[in-house]
Amino acid sequence: MTAPNGDGGAPTVDLSLMEPVFEKYAGQPGALIPILQKAQDIYNYLPPEVLQRIAERLGLALSKVYGVATFYAQFYLERRGRHVLKLCDGTACHVKGTPALLTAIQEEYGIRPGETTPDGELTVEVVYCIGSCALAPATILDGQVMGHMRPTKLLQRLKRQMGDTSCAKERAHAGKGQGDRDESTP
Amino acid sequence: MQGKDKVTEMKARHDLATTTVATHEDMNVPPHRWIAVCMGTGCTSAASTEVRQALTAEIEARGLADQVEVRRTGCFGFCAKGPIVVIHPDGTFYTHVDPADVKEIVEEHLLAGRRVERLLYHDPVSNVPIEKWNEIGFYGKQQRVLLRNCGLIDPENIHHYMERDGYRALRKVLTEMSPEQVIDEITRSGLRGRGGGGFPTGIKWKLARQTPRWPKYVICNADEGDPGAFMDRSLLEGDPHSVIEGMIIAAYAIGARYGYIYCRAEYPLAIRRLQIALEQARQQGLLGEHILGSDFSFDLYIKEGAGAFVCGEETALMASIQGERGQPWPRPPYPVVSGLWGQPSNVNNVKSYAYVPSIILQGAQWFQSIGTPGNSGTAVFALTGMVNNTGLIEVPMGITLREIIYDIGGGIPNGRKFKAVQTGGPLGGCLPEAYLDTAVDFDSLCAAGAVMGSGGMIVADETTCMVEFAKYFMKFACDESCGKCPPCRIGSMRMLETLECITAGMGTLEDLGYLRYLANGMQKGSLCALGQLAPAPVMSALRHFEDEFRAHIEERRCPAGKCRALITYEIIADLCTGCMVCARNCPSNAIKGERRQPHVIDAALCERCGLCIEVCKFNAIVVR
Numbered sequence: 001m002t003a004p005n006g007d008g009g010a011p012t013v014d015l016s017l018m019e020p021v022f023e024k025y026a027g028q029p030g031a032l033i034p035i036l037q038k039a040q041d042i043y044n045y046l047p048p049e050v051l052q053r054i055a056e057r058l059g060l061a062l063s064k065v066y067g068v069a070t071f072y073a074q075f076y077l078e079r080r081g082r083h084v085l086k087l088c089d090g091t092a093c094h095v096k097g098t099p100a101l102l103t104a105i106q107e108e109y110g111i112r113p114g115e116t117t118p119d120g121e122l123t124v125e126v127v128y129c130i131g132s133c134a135l136a137p138a139t140i141l142d143g144q145v146m147g148h149m150r151p152t153k154l155l156q157r158l159k160r161q162m163g164d165t166s167c168a169k170e171r172a173h174a175g176k177g178q179g180d181r182d183e184s185t186p
Numbered sequence: 187m188q189g190k191d192k193v194t195e196m197k198a199r200h201d202l203a204t205t206t207v208a209t210h211e212d213m214n215v216p217p218h219r220w221i222a223v224c225m226g227t228g229c230t231s232a233a234s235t236e237v238r239q240a241l242t243a244e245i246e247a248r249g250l251a252d253q254v255e256v257r258r259t260g261c262f263g264f265c266a267k268g269p270i271v272v273i274h275p276d277g278t279f280y281t282h283v284d285p286a287d288v289k290e291i292v293e294e295h296l297l298a299g300r301r302v303e304r305l306l307y308h309d310p311v312s313n314v315p316i317e318k319w320n321e322i323g324f325y326g327k328q329q330r331v332l333l334r335n336c337g338l339i340d341p342e343n344i345h346h347y348m349e350r351d352g353y354r355a356l357r358k359v360l361t362e363m364s365p366e367q368v369i370d371e372i373t374r375s376g377l378r379g380r381g382g383g384g385f386p387t388g389i390k391w392k393l394a395r396q397t398p399r400w401p402k403y404v405i406c407n408a409d410e411g412d413p414g415a416f417m418d419r420s421l422l423e424g425d426p427h428s429v430i431e432g433m434i435i436a437a438y439a440i441g442a443r444y445g446y447i448y449c450r451a452e453y454p455l456a457i458r459r460l461q462i463a464l465e466q467a468r469q470q471g472l473l474g475e476h477i478l479g480s481d482f483s484f485d486l487y488i489k490e491g492a493g494a495f496v497c498g499e500e501t502a503l504m505a506s507i508q509g510e511r512g513q514p515w516p517r518p519p520y521p522v523v524s525g526l527w528g529q530p531s532n533v534n535n536v537k538s539y540a541y542v543p544s545i546i547l548q549g550a551q552w553f554q555s556i557g558t559p560g561n562s563g564t565a566v567f568a569l570t571g572m573v574n575n576t577g578l579i580e581v582p583m584g585i586t587l588r589e590i591i592y593d594i595g596g597g598i599p600n601g602r603k604f605k606a607v608q609t610g611g612p613l614g615g616c617l618p619e620a621y622l623d624t625a626v627d628f629d630s631l632c633a634a635g636a637v638m639g640s641g642g643m644i645v646a647d648e649t650t651c652m653v654e655f656a657k658y659f660m661k662f663a664c665d666e667s668c669g670k671c672p673p674c675r676i677g678s679m680r681m682l683e684t685l686e687c688i689t690a691g692m693g694t695l696e697d698l699g700y701l702r703y704l705a706n707g708m709q710k711g712s713l714c715a716l717g718q719l720a721p722a723p724v725m726s727a728l729r730h731f732e733d734e735f736r737a738h739i740e741e742r743r744c745p746a747g748k749c750r751a752l753i754t755y756e757i758i759a760d761l762c763t764g765c766m767v768c769a770r771n772c773p774s775n776a777i778k779g780e781r782r783q784p785h786v787i788d789a790a791l792c793e794r795c796g797l798c799i800e801v802c803k804f805n806a807i808v809v810r
Contacts, residue, residue, distance in 0.1 A: 029527070032509035033492050037451070071511040071668075073493030074451055090413030091611065091644045092570035094658055103795035107773030128495070128662060129413035130452060133570035134228045134265030134577055145231035151797045152771060 013049045017042050022057050032058060032068055036075055045076040081116040081123035083162055086140040090129030093137040097150070101137060102126070104151035108158075121162055219254045219296065222337060224270040226261030226423050227416070227455055228577075233285065234269035240288040241271075248292060260336040260424015263578035264324055267307060272319065272337070279319040280305040310574060310596055324575045327593050331556065331564045332540055333580045336424035341459050344466040347427040353472055355543035359435050360480045363546075365395060368439040372542065374550035376562035381407055381498075381535030382610060382640045383715075384628040390532060394440040394522040397530040402442040404433050405526065405533045407503055408449040408456070411495040412611030413662065415642035417566045418536040420578050422449070422456035425540070426463035430486065432539030434472065435546060437484045440532050445484065448503050450491040460488055495612075495666035499714045500525075500533040502668065513670040514714035535640065537566060557583030561627035565641065571608075572647035574599050581626065588622040591645055603648040606730070610639025612659045612666075613719035615726030616646070635726055637719075651748035652734045656727040657685040663720035674717025677708040681724060689749040693739040701728065747809040750794040754810050759784035761806035768798035768807065 021038045025031035035058070039050050046069055055062040069075045085105070089098045102113065105124055109117055113126040132138040135147025139154060141161055146154075223229075223238040241256045262270045267281035271291070278301055280291065287305060294300045306315040307322050316322050330336075339346035347353070359368055373388025394402060406429060410418040422429060433445050449457050464486055467473045475483045489507050496502045497512040504526045506512040525531025541563060545553045554562045561583040567590070570576045574596035581590060587607055591597070598604050606616040609626075615636035617624065624630055628638045646655060664678040681704050687693045705721030712718045728735060737743050744752040757768075757777075762784040769777040769785060776792040779785030787798070787807075799807045 030489075030507055030509035033506065034490070037490065037492065068509070068511055071494065071513075072491075075492065091608070091642070091658070092414045092576070094413075095571050095644070095646060095650055095655070100796045100800075103793060104773060104797060107793060107795065127452070128411070128666075129415070132228055132231050133414050133416060133568060134268070135231055136570065136576075138231070147231055150800055151795065152801060 013043065013047045015049060015053050018050065018053060032060070032065065033072070036065075036069055040075060045079050048077075079120075082121050083142055083158075084123045084125065085158065086125045086127045086130070087113070088128070088130045088132070088136075088138045088140075089126045090133060090136075092133035093129075096136040098126075098137045100151050101139065101149060101154055104155060108155055122158070220274045221254060221256050222259045222272040222274065223256060224260070224262050224268060224337065225258040226265070226420055227453075228261065228265035229268035229270060230455070232268045234283075236285045237269050237271065237283050237288060240285040241292070244288050244292045245296075248297070250292075250296065254296060257340050258342065259338060260341050261333075261420040261578055262319075262337040263328075263333065263420070263580075264322075264575065265577040266575055267577075277318045279307060279317065279322070281307050323596060324577070324579075324594055327585065327589055328580050329556070329564055329582050330580050331544060332421065332428075332537055332566055333424070333578070334544075335428065336420065339425065341424055341426055342462050344427060344463065344470060347425070351547060352427055352543075353431055353470075355546035356431050356434055356472065357478060359438055359546060360478055360482060365439045365441065368435060368546070369395060371550050372439070372545060375545045375553040376550070376560065377538065377541055377545060377553065378561070378628060379535060380537035380541075380566075380640065382613075382638060384638060387534060387538050390522060390534070391436060391439050393520070394530050394532040397523050399530055400441070401444060401529055402440055403526045403529060403531040404437045404440065404442045404445040405500075405504070405507070405531055406433055406445070406447040406536055406539055407498065407500065407533055408447055408453075408536045409491050409498040409503060410450060410453075410536070410640065411498045411666075412613075412640055412642045414568060414570050414644045415611055415640060416568045417578060417641040419453050419456050421536055421540055421566070422453070423459055426456075426459045427467070428540040428543060429536055430460075430463055430467055430473075432542035433486060434477065434484055435542050436532060436534065436539060438482055440530075442532070443484060445486045446489050446507055446526075447486065448489045448491060448497070448507060450497075451493060457488060457490060464488070494668070495662075496668040496714070496716050499716060502714065503533065504531065511668070513668045514716075516713060537641075558625065558627055560629060565626060565638070567641045567643040569595050569643050569645070571644040572598055572602065572650065573645040583627040584625045586623050586625055587617065590626065590643065591622070595645065598645070598647050604645070605648050605650055606646045606652065606655075606727075608636075608644045608646065608655075608723065609642065610637035610722075611642040611644075612662045613637070613715060613722060614639045614642070615722050616652070616655070616730065617726070618730040635729065637722070649746055649748070651689075651744050651746035652727045652731040653685065653689055653738055653744075654746075654748050656724040657682065657689055659723035660685055660720070663716065667716065667720075671711070671713040671717060673708050673711035674713070674720065677704050677712075677717070678720055680704055681708075681721060685724070688735065688738050689744070690751045691738070691742045691749075693735075695736075695739055697739065698728065698732070698735060753794060754789050755787050755792055755794060755796075755798065756808055756810055757785050757787055758806050758808060761804050763804055763806075765803070767801050767803070771797050771801045773797065
């Protein structure tokens, strides 16, 4: 979706991808939030150029669009890591051990909730209740729910998903690709 | 019980609900065998999709495809035991089914007629296997009115819903009842709003009908944001048509032309099932112009939330539908007078709408006969936390907390002691052991200092630090405060800071008074329920567990061993075998020692993450 520009600097954003979205919501009242959601589906975050374009097309002040985009937790104004780990800190997960999971992540990767590792590999987020309380503590790694998580197990899963050297070798040996999802859930 | 399925058995048990619970015969299900596979979010996370695929493939491979139907269903409620598979008509209830178990189920149960004992639920005390679901303690005291279809019908098939009396209430309303009669029936049933407020639904509808401005809107609040709550999600995923039918009836009663379901984006499965259900309802002429050939027209749209707890507040929810920041506006005027785009709007919770079809079909009297006077009907709870049987439950109003936690929930795991139960989530309160015999209904819980809430029920045991528990809820409120009014925005931050000081061992006794002072200001000065109720968990913890707060302040001690600043980890030399596992796993290299020699933890380096306790096989590490 984003392509590097000629001088190898920051990638540029292809704004034409937004056109079908504007068409779909043309004239609908209250369409700003669905449009932002669609934009984030396209670009994976909300680049400034896109916010600007949305403001122009909807005839809204950029401050208004920015105000809505920053109000809701779902929207990201910065690029996220290649892998996204969400730790549920809903009540059930909290009493069953999410704080220990956070500590383990911080120790291992030096990042706190909302941060991305400097190499752009991993983003860690805390979410409040994904409704899988019976699987507490629950985590979501790249969209896949993993329940009954323990610090050791979580670090192992992360290493596997992110493909550290030893695991990459194992996978090559087994003839599986890098993109293989962790097959086992709790 | 042979030859009858679980539904028939349930019917015998719950005579009050008889007419909602159909028997196998009148359900018109295929005469052949069918297998229900739970496809709620809990079981799906535990690989029930793979189980369903494996079952379908295995049955096809055995040439049984024309005799056995594999059916996707909504949540059975017993999420702790998922994935759940039930074989009908036998009613055999299999738990923790793995795709690898499928072959055995088909060979043994379907072909040889022998139940697979190891997959049955085993009584936690006697370890005796129990075959049928209603014989399991978890289901014993439950009464499924709202969840009557969950686990039986395929939520993506409107015909399954119709076979279970679906849309019959709508037909009755459109052909036999005036809007006033509908409102009267709902008012007489005593239905109170299940979002937590408990406002009489019939009266709200009446007010919305009386406002002489059009268009009017009906809105379903499916922004279930309380951590530890998943009742609305399960209902939307398991029986979406019941909510839609309830909304159409509400629209007829108040005279609305359009409606919205505001569902949080974190529930993708619920949203997908709703979309499918709406599409099917349109095809059947149940939504759109001239519904069922009448003069009444109504259509319904889904609005996805974008991740803001405050949008569960009705005015903030409407602001969000309008495409704005989800910030509440002052009431009055109430939404029934001036709501969405300034028009009269009726906002109800998912569960409130879903009760409506049953009430219309079976009458106000029937609904009143369930529960207690003034609190009619059932209550749905997501029972979670430190309890053996976590999951979704439905109980008649008036049941006690003790019955829920011990009889249905199976008590506290690992032989630990009960400490508190939190109802109403971050805007509710906790109750200690002395209150376990409190009846669970709007008025009794309120009198005890907790609230009914929308249905979250979280159990804490002796290892839960109540100060930390209270701090957790305040952190949530602080994060989710929308920032519009200062009492909530600043008050929650100041309360959180004070609690952080106490858990860090830097609290003073004056802090307790300060917390009460801040709570009072927030309760009186905040614009909406979020700010008014956010101090409630802290205040109830302070009321019932003041000694724990004092231990943190006066003795610099966390009695539950949870607050990291106030505890140390120690290795008991006599129990340590020097296996080095803890030392290898310690992320901060705080554990030193030679092989086969007792190890020692360097308190200065220790991060108190607890990893070492988790990996030690000899229970040699303790928290002091």
